[in-house]
Amino acid sequence: MLSSAQTPRLLRSPTTTTTTLKCFHSSPIPTSASTPPPPSQILTTRKSLLSRQTSAVDLAKSFLHRLRRHEPQLSSFLHVSPDETVLKQAEELDNKIKNNEEVGPLAGVLVGVKDNICTYDMPSTAGSRLLENYRPPFDATVVRKLRERGAIVVGKTNLDEFGMGSTTEGSAYQVTANPWDLARVPGGSSGGSASAVSARQCMVALGSDTGGSVRQPASFCGVVGLKPTYGRVSRYGLVAYASSLDVIGCFGSSVADAGILLHTVSGHDKFDATSSKREVPNYASQFVPIDYLESKPLKGLRVGVIRETFEDGVDSEVISTVRDAVSHLEELGCTVSEVSLPSYSLGLPAYYILASSESSSNLSRYDGVRYGNQVFGDELNSLYGDSRAQGFGSEVKMRILMGTYALSAGYYDAYYKRAQQVRTIIRNSFKDALDKNDILISPAAPSVAYKIGEKKNDPLAMYAGDIMTVNVNLAGLPALVLPCGFVEGGSAGLPVGFQMIGAAFDEEKLLKIGHIFEQTLQGYSFVPPLVADEWTC
């Protein structure tokens, strides 16, 4: 049934995408083309630092160099940590290693952090004018955990204002370009993080995912994007957009990196009452070298393909690429079947009502009284009104208006309450589907990256692009997006990502499947041509 729907696949020659890829590990599986699967930058860094093959300072220098070199074209970062700050941290690590002192598991790992995640030593603007120059007095829990484990925050990445958008064009400061095609958007709202990881400006990055803001840009930029279960990672220090949907997520150039990063930032936090007390499994144990695998390493796993996500409105090339990915999973031993989630299409309106409602409330605190630019008024109401009118961008204003409307007396039942009911239906339908399947599969986005400006004046078209991802947030489930192919576009093709959705707190399974998929996917390299000739990991 699946194959009958398959359209002729656009096959790109992998050799056109990269030719000079060099890595520490050669591929354990001989491949026809010379494209080894992506290594874990985190594990590689650790190995090379501890074996003293390289120093944290040298690593940091090379990344900073590339970061600065491409930043004028990409604009991934809103703030880059000064070289001396980064190098000082790297030097401290080198000294520790030299003295045989213990260093954290992420020692020397260079991390980009989405600018809606608080860092005490850097501005945290959430992409909004209202928070221009705002420096939080504290680190977000995830940032604190990263630093405690030796990671170095290289900078704060660009985003749509307060995470509201799917292109990163909604930033009050700059437009980020897609490394695969500078005329295209990197996706959003975590576009800066996706672009930075894709262009190897940093090794891994943190983003946030309220309706797809990690997964869609991951797909657009050809990187791995992981949206954890709601409650897996503390939200303390994440500037709230829609609290019941917001999750901090991970970007990496390999599944292992995304998984190790997740492991680092996961766990209960006494500062976030919605964070789960469930134990965090050691995801790294899933990242076994490929040569230890059997021929059908995923034998017995039940994969459900969500029918509604392969229908009208999704680019046929995207569909065919994802179907190829499904075939690949089948080859790995998975049992594939089609599942139907009839409530899927209800997710989009429900999501926009709930997210707008919560955001209208979460953004009330930006009143010009305590931070941000205060517009003086001779009356309190005009102080509020003018500060907010000047501080917020148009997309944010629109969502505040929508949310305020949906929560107003007389409309609450028709909108907010109804959307909550839809949310329950969606959650239950996912639960049913995941009782019968280990994972569910859909495209990560209906299309590949589009042109900058293309959907800027068509918010509904932009919202529609979130159809693949919002349901997962409504259900609070984990999902992993990984690149699985290309469609024509740009100078070397545009990456396509597919989404694997797991049961709540079953990130482990997603990572295992994702890792095996990634390590056995042959013929593709997801290093953008922009940096391909200089990228040696």
Add this chain to the structure above:
Amino acid sequence: MALTLFRGLRSNCFRLYPSLYVARKHGVFYCSMTSAEGQTATQEKQQTQLKSSPRKESPKIEEVLKNYEAVIGIETHVQLATLTKAFCSCPYNYGAQPNTSICPICMGLPGALPVLNSKVIESAVKVGLALNCKLSLSSKFDRKQYFYPDLPKGYQISQFDIPIASDGYVDIDLPVEFGGGHRKFGITRVHMEEDAGKLLHTGNGNFSQEITILSYKIICSLLLVDLNRAGVPLLEIVSEPDMRTGVEAAEYAAELQRLVRYLGVSNGNMQEGSLRCDVNISVRPIGQLEFGTKVEIKNLNSFSSVGRAIDFEISRQVKLHSQGQADQIVQETRLWEEGAQKTVTMRKKEGLSDYRYFPEPDLPGVILSEEYINEIRESLPELPEMKRRRYEKLGLSMQDVLFLTNDINVAAFFDATIATGADVKLAANWIMGDIAAYMNNEKLSVNDIKLTPQELGELIASIKGGTISGKIGKEILLELMAKGGTVKGLIKEKDLVQAKMPSSRKVMVPKVKVKLPSILQMYLRLTTKRQIFRFGYVLKVGIGEVIPAFFQKIYLHSLNLAAN
């Protein structure tokens, strides 16, 4: 009219034990007419105005008032005395330097999240149980949204459609001087929420200025916000509209104060704003079923102002009704002006304000287990109502009962005293008399005085047993309250022992001689029963003070002599 003098009058019935109610460590909470020392100048002024102003009213209004009935409901905010705020770990100390007890959470900084202090739930359950409420095993927090500079997040975390407790009642006993009587007032709901910060003005800011700031043109540089109080846990207790008079309303509020103090969940201090009452009041002709237009009164800083504001508002509204101007009673919030002793319009309500409540997504639901509730139920102390009924059974008058149960510490002192076997009535009299007077004069609470219930028991026993006289007892009591020590020790130290049951006149004489030589000489010259009896009478009238046991023993002795 009597109503307006409510709290002021109350202490009149304790003339023997003046000014009992006045001072406590944490400020004045009851004012007393009879004790000038305990009052501030303003209060005295108020009292004077109070006395005079209602009397100026024409008797007609008194007549008219009889034809109307007031319907009164009260919303009370109780600040919980938890160690830390509701959703962060900042402590709260009333009167601390502005913005010294704040953190990213209670400042509402971007990215900060609330985490509920479990003590808040414990306090809410205690109060819910004490108010005989039904507890919601599953409730939640909601956001109440409005803009105000003292509200850092732009919303208040509160409970909207599912309060933690609802549908209860509270029993009260009205003060005897207002006719007494038992009342039962319904409690609609009890819910948890957080307090807001405070606005400060560079000028001489006062409460009414704070409240009405929205209508003023403000220059922002003059408006300062103190967020120390932001995030302090509150319980909002909403009564049914069951009260009809200022006395009932004030007594209801006083009972809530007693209750939270008995439970130890709040200091209940009205002056510091730990207990705030907003009154809703409407008036209707007697016999009419539907309610009149409801007016809200704010800025009530004492129980007496609750009573007085209500009585003012009742006559204002009744006057309008009787003059055919009922349409001038509009739904509004009025402020009680303590100086002018009247209510004034603060803001008119234009429709219902829309707070756009929705479930707080940052906090999980509040789930209570039966075991948890039972555990708390079992740990509850004896509550005011239970105490009142018990004291009543001990044979105390309602006046005594109300006095002793008003302050949990006084009640505990009384209980501990009678536990030593002391006579109930005598213990009550001592506490309400000399001890209360001393506490009042010295501005001490019962916990501050050095006297222990054991020693009071001993004192009462010593007097009853005739070891010392009542007069000496009073002297010793002062010593015990000020410096501590034991009754036995003080008697010994001061050689105050009154004669033990004498075996003969001669044995008794030398000891008593020390104290009352002349009286004794006189007594020894007496021979007949009649002479002895008259002597006692003269002694009582002339000195006004007798050592009763001594006299009694001498008298008995003489009788014996006479009989022989």
